[in-house]
Amino acid sequence: MTIEDMEQYGLTKMSDEEMHDFVSTQRMGVLALPADDAPYVVPMSFGYDGASTLYFTFVGGPxxxxxxxxxRAETVRFLTYTAQSAFNWESVLLTGTVERVPEPQWEAIRDVLETAWRPDVFEAARESEAVVVYRFTADDWAGIKHTGLPPGFDADESSA
Structure with missing residues (x-):
């Protein structure tokens, strides 16, 4: 089924503004990197500049x-989502390119980097491990959401 086919069940495409607003409220997602055997998928925290760029901080060795x-990736994907229930969820899939941010540029993006959520274990590791920052520039955005009522549930009838 296509998204258009699913609209009768309450699924809708998000507008550009909705996608940007949604991404600006998120701090975690899933990064998919091309690999030889299968895509390499990893949860990642991120900072968002409010326009089209996410920043990832990697902790660990080369x-x-x-x-x-x-x-070595030419194109990567990043998915961020939230799901309150089976009938109330949103997701945005970003496709784009990634480049390493040179350390002298980190100060200029400090405010964005500080918005990323990080588990305590990674914060502790930052003191002793190598840290690298990557800039993800999103070239393509796709967002869908379902914020309706379950099928067969009529809000007007339930208040009677």
Whole structure:
């Protein structure tokens, strides 16, 4: 079924403004990197500049699979989503390019980097491990949501 086919069940495409508003309220998502055997998928926190750019902070050495794959990737995808229930959820899928941000530029993006949520274990590791920042520029945005009532549930009848 296509998204258009699913509209009768309450699924809708998000507008550009809705997608940007949604991404600006999120701090976690799933980064998909191309790999030889299958896509390499990893949860990531991110900072968002409010326009078209996400920033990822990687903690760990240069031999990590994630760093190796992102360094050679031409195109990557990033999914952020929220699901309150089976009938109330939203997701935005971004496709774009990634480049390493040179350390001298980190100060200029400090405010954006500080908005990313990080587990305590990663914060502690930042003090002793190598840290690298990547800039993800989203070229394509696709967002869908379902914020309706379950099928067969009529709000007018329930208030009677």
């Amino acid at each position: 031999d990590s699979r994630k760093r190796t794959l992102i360094e």
